[in-house]
Amino acid sequence: MGLKIELARVYGFCPGVRRAVEMIEEHLAREGRVATLGAIVHNARVVETLSQKGAVVARGLDGVQEPAVAITAHGAGREVYAEIERRGLKLVDTTCPIVKRAQEVARALAQDGYTVLIYGEESHPEVRGILSWTEGKGYATMSPDDLFELNPKTLAIVSQTTKDQKAFWEFVREVIARLHPAIKDLRVVDTTCPETGRRYRAALELAERVQAIFVVGSRNSANTRKLAETCERTGVPTYFIEDARELRPEWVHGLSCVGVTAGASTPDELVREVVSRLRKLGGESA
Ligand code: SF4
The missing domain is CATH 3.40.1010.20 (4-hydroxy-3-methylbut-2-enyl diphosphate reductase, catalytic domain)
Known part of the structure; x- marks a missing residue:
């Protein structure tokens, strides 16, 4: 047998990555060359295939020779959008809609006066992007031990999209346990991706x-x-x-x-x- x-x-492929790869392929077929701000996906075969069609991986905007740049599915901060516009480059924005929602939620909460706590890794590109949209009103951490920096009176908590949903809610419970009763106004938005x-x-x-x-x-x-x-x-x-x-x-x-x-x-x-x-x-x- x-x-x-x-x-x-x-x-x-998750839907966000599939969409990003398809958007790059469509752009390459239509207009040719594009520089992607980081690998469009962490896979050598995909990067190689896209590079044969005209995509170049760039570490940053400096030195980009291509007429168009692509933001990856992880998204980017507002300063990246501003700089792309300032340089007159064409933008292919493949930010995953679920990441985009996390950015918009964080931005709206910051504008409403909340300190935005992001459950995630500060050095991760997605988290750096979300932080940027809070315009200085956000913190990222994976550990409730780092909460001393926070103003807990008006606090909002969101998540890096790829974090485990159960772990996110455990983190929220731990934050509440540590900061109660100092918290006067708390908003929690589950921005994890299923x-x-x-x-x-x-x-x-x-x-x-x-x-x-x-x-x-x-x-x-x-x-x-x-x-x-x-x-x-x-x-x-x-x-x-x-x-x-x-x-x-x-x-x-x-x-x-x-x-x-x-x-x-x-x-x-x-x-x-x-x-x-x-x-x-x-x-x-x-
Ligand atoms: S948020 Fe979810 S769907 Fe979007 S790229 Fe990340 S894992 Fe994929």
Whole structure:
């Protein structure tokens, strides 16, 4: 009997990343060259494919030679928009609508006089962007121990979109426990994105049905690494691979059913190639 290959119920590109890649491809097909402010997605294959079509990854606006620049799905701060306009560059804004909402919520709360606390990593590009929209009225932290800087009287709490929703609400509970009764006015807006959690849950379901899991994606993709860690914690042998070439025949030797999943930055073609190689190594697709 052949090897059964099961795909996770949800895997690969999230809608925000898919939209960003499609917007860049459409721009390249229509107008040619574009500089993206950072990699449009943390995946070497995607970056390579887009670069062959005319996209260049830029670290910042200085030195951009292309007539157009693209903001990635993570979004950017208001000063980046202003600078693009000042330089007369054409803008391709691929900010994910869910990130855009987080920016708009943070901006509105800051304008209403709230101190905006962002549950997230201060150094992450998405968080830096959201902070910028608060115009100096925002703080980012993952730890309730850092709250001493805050004016707690009028406090609002939002989240980096990719943070776990449960962890966000635990953070909110902890903030309230520490600052009560100093808080006079509190607003909490859940700006987490359901997409990351959907991939983790689907991977856990998959782990219950298979003897080994292959997680496909770049090692520099934080969300794929976390997905692989989630799979590893189930105790099912987990192999984190960048592409089909890394698959070793001995990993499936003697197995009857294996699972495949991929992070939100992994394109479908890499998953297809892994499934196809697994088939050759002795299987049939589910
Ligand atoms: S993970 Fe969610 S917020 Fe981030 S790009 Fe994808 S859809 Fe948008």
